[in-house]
Amino acid sequence: LAKTTQPISMDSYEGQEVNITCSHNNIATNDYITWYQQFPSQGPRFIIQGYKTKVTNEVASLFIPADRKSSTLSLPRVSLSDTAVYYCLVGVGGSGNTGKLIFGQGTTLQVKP
Amino acid sequence: DGGITQSPKYLFRKEGQNVTLSCEQNLNHDAMYWYRQDPGQGLRLIYYSQIVNDFQKGDIAEGYSVSREKKESFPLTVTSAQKNPTAFYLCASSIGGGSFYEQYFGPGTRLTVT
Numbered sequence: 546l547a548k549t550t551q552p553i554s555m556d557s558y559e560g561q562e563v564n565i566t567c568s569h570n571n572i573a574t575n576d577y578i579t580w581y582q583q584f585p586s587q588g589p590r591f592i593i594q595g596y597k598t599k600v601t602n603e604v605a606s607l608f609i610p611a612d613r614k615s616s617t618l619s620l621p622r623v624s625l626s627d628t629a630v631y632y633c634l635v636g637v638g639g640s641g642n643t644g645k646l647i648f649g650q651g652t653t654l655q656v657k658p
Numbered sequence: 659d660g661g662i663t664q665s666p667k668y669l670f671r672k673e674g675q676n677v678t679l680s681c682e683q684n685l686n687h688d689a690m691y692w693y694r695q696d697p698g699q700g701l702r703l704i705y706y707s708q709i710v711n712d713f714q715k716g717d718i719a720e721g722y723s724v725s726r727e728k729k730e731s732f733p734l735t736v737t738s739a740q741k742n743p744t745a746f747y748l749c750a751s752s753i754g755g756g757s758f759y760e761q762y763f764g765p766g767t768r769l770t771v772t
Contacts, residue, residue: 577758588748588763589701632700636758646761648693648700 549633554653563620565652567633570614578609578616581632583651589632593618620654628656661685662764664749669769671743679734679767681749690732691750691761694718701748707732708755736769743771 550568557563569578577596581589593600595607595616606619620627632651662683671677683690689708693701703716707726721740726732732751736743747767752759 579758579760586746586766586768588750588766589761590763591760594758594760646701646703648702650698650700 548647549635549649551631551633551649551652553650554655556655556657557623558657559624560622563623563627563654563656565618565620565631565633565654566615567618568615569633569635572613572635576613576635578607578613579634579636579646580605580607580618581634581648583630583632589648592631623654623656625656625658627654629654662749662751662762664747664764664767667765667767669767671769671771673771674738675771676735676737677743677769677771679736679747679749679769681732681734681764683730683732683749683751683762683764685751685762686729687751687753687762688729689752689755689759690726691752692716692722692724692732692734693748693750695746695748695766704734704747706755736771743769745769 579594580592582592583589593605593607595609597609600607608617630651630653632648634646665680691706692704695701702718704722705713705716705724707713710726710729713724713726721737723735749764750761752761
């Protein structure tokens, strides 16, 4: 599974757009990029997943350049409740895969009033 | 409501005792997982099961055991052989066994062994 690198922490203010970039230089052809969010003492929650270009849902956008060696999670107009740890994961999709997710330390986002 | 339940939320045990953590899901998911999380760290995979009556070791299986006799249940036993059992334990499930599939996590069990 491809190793990912993301900033340990980020600060932002309410109402701002936050972009968290993840580096995954060894991403394989079959790998998908997935982001999870975790609040203290809770299990992670799936945010968004993509393979290439741009994916958008009601919570976030995911930008993936053509070489797919990095990806950027974009959170529009953050609020205090977006304070959490954000994990970038890269793994192979499809049947036959173990479903093994590797969670690094993630990025701790602190949103200030 | 569909989801994953873990019980209890907090668990205290004396060193040398085995303890079993419960995980139940009513999402009709085939795959289930157990993770361990230590303070300030990401999650590490202990065991996973892609189908009933089958399971595989994850990255840190030593000192743990599991069973998967029913689709909806995947209990984890922390044995006395586990050197540092105090941690936050998370159970998850997904439709399929590929990492492409969204994993749904339970609320977790915080185990303290003294």
